[in-house]
Amino acid sequence: MKYWRKPLDADTIKVPHGRIYVVKEQCKGCGFCVEYCPKDVLELSQEFNKKGYHSPVAVREEDCVSCGLCELICPDFAIYAELIEEDETTEETPNKTDKTEKAEV
Amino acid sequence: MNKPAAHLETAIVEQDTHPMADLLRMDRMPHIWCSGCGLGTGLTCFIMALKETGIPEDKVAVVSGIGCTGRVAGYLNLDSFHTTHGRGIPFATGLALANPDLRVVVYSGDGDLVAIGGNHFIHSARRNMDLMVVCVNNFTYGMTGGQAGPTTPISAKASTAPYGSYDYPFNIPYLAIASGATYVARWTSLHMRRLKNSMREALPKKGFRVIEIICPCPTAFARKNRLGSGLDLMKHYHDNSIIKHGADPREADIDMNGKVVCGTFLDIERPTFRDFQTENIAKQLGGE
Ligand SMILES: Cc1ncc(C[n+]2csc(CCOP(=O)(O)OP(=O)(O)O)c2C)c(N)n1
Ligand code: SF4
Ligand code: SF4
Numbered sequence A: 001m002k003y004w005r006k007p008l009d010a011d012t013i014k015v016p017h018g019r020i021y022v023v024k025e026q027c028k029g030c031g032f033c034v035e036y037c038p039k040d041v042l043e044l045s046q047e048f049n050k051k052g053y054h055s056p057v058a059v060r061e062e063d064c065v066s067c068g069l070c071e072l073i074c075p076d077f078a079i080y081a082e083l084i085e086e087d088e089t090t091e092e093t094p095n096k097t098d099k100t101e102k103a104e105v
Numbered sequence B: 001m002n003k004p005a006a007h008l009e010t011a012i013v014e015q016d017t018h019p020m021a022d023l024l025r026m027d028r029m030p031h032i033w034c035s036g037c038g039l040g041t042g043l044t045c046f047i048m049a050l051k052e053t054g055i056p057e058d059k060v061a062v063v064s065g066i067g068c069t070g071r072v073a074g075y076l077n078l079d080s081f082h083t084t085h086g087r088g089i090p091f092a093t094g095l096a097l098a099n100p101d102l103r104v105v106v107y108s109g110d111g112d113l114v115a116i117g118g119n120h121f122i123h124s125a126r127r128n129m130d131l132m133v134v135c136v137n138n139f140t141y142g143m144t145g146g147q148a149g150p151t152t153p154i155s156a157k158a159s160t161a162p163y164g165s166y167d168y169p170f171n172i173p174y175l176a177i178a179s180g181a182t183y184v185a186r187w188t189s190l191h192m193r194r195l196k197n198s199m200r201e202a203l204p205k206k207g208f209r210v211i212e213i214i215c216p217c218p219t220a221f222a223r224k225n226r227l228g229s230g231l232d233l234m235k236h237y238h239d240n241s242i243i244k245h246g247a248d249p250r251e252a253d254i255d256m257n258g259k260v261v262c263g264t265f266l267d268i269e270r271p272t273f274r275d276f277q278t279e280n281i282a283k284q285l286g287g288e
């Protein structure tokens, strides 16, 4: 999100960043995490796991805001995010996007 | 912006690193639930809610009946028991009465709780027993291959209703409230945070609490009704659910094309079975 004017507290807002971990052999490729990640971080891999499912990969991990939605929606305990660093906001906010609202109905 | 550099490879980790591994029996994973089944999402919400309440793990017991949902008891690394079909509530009643410090949860399916176990459900609600009941409603008997059950919507197809079911289904919030429950909520598997918050709210309460989870069963219910995958059902919930706290439960019937009314229908207090037992009976017997 671009600001048309710099908010007064822009220097103090922190953008969280997450690192994604996948328990590949436990995933059943349902696609819930891919569909509902608010930052479109995930895609299903081309590879198969041992059970024949495509597990997710974090193709845009640098965009992950560690919101935890993928962990909460995964029915197979196969993905989670870890907060790695807090960073200063300049032009982006980690606030709700249309997609997060979509998943929260 | 000094964002971390993009990782070229996604970290693949072992199952025991998962933040919920401590409350799950990881030796039984992967679980038996189908790809796209919503049962695991609800269970994740339950585990997170339990952690957020701070209730010690040895002060919680989870009881299930039989069915795909009934597997929950066997997957939780808590004191848990997998009873016979429909008998989760009577078993849990014994636990709750014998050990008032225990938070007792019955976690089971629509068929288990309101078909074969239906009498236990209504009478336990009537007596306002100290139980939290999580009823996963997938509109069918998932485990046995998709027979029509007490919540199958009119016109929905099932293995025992190949031309569509034609008897009225139970509306679980209405049934629970009419029978005497004191906390009643309904969410779909897509309302993860709201479901988790509801569970966190209901866990420490007293009395008979019912949380219904509308849940995708892609293998039995969706396949018979050509509704697509688990993800298609999640999208369907997104488009067709409305949140209305305090809604009149009579207006929360579920049919094949209508809206799914979600929210907290009721949150009241009235004396529980235990309150009556300790006050009234002791008085009758001349004790304190
Ligand atoms: C006394 C008895 N009758 C019938 C069965 C067969 N049976 C096993 S699971 C089930 C229905 C489960 O439906 P539900 O509670 O909705 O659970 P789901 O599998 O949909 O999660 C039935 C009828 C049984 N195990 N025991
Ligand atoms: S933590 Fe949030 S932003 Fe990061 S991958 Fe998961 S859903 Fe996407
Ligand atoms: S939600 Fe879980 S099971 Fe489904 S694709 Fe993502 S990691 Fe795999």
Ligand code: SF4
Pocket: B032, B033, B034, B036, B037, B038, B039, B068, B069, B138, B142, B143, B216, B217, B218, B219, B220, B221
């Ligand atoms: S049969 Fe239905 S309820 Fe049972 S595990 Fe498969 S999708 Fe889930």
Ligand SMILES: [Mg+2]
Pocket: B067, B109, B110, B111, B136, B137, B138, B139, B140, B141, B142
């Ligand atoms: Mg069922």
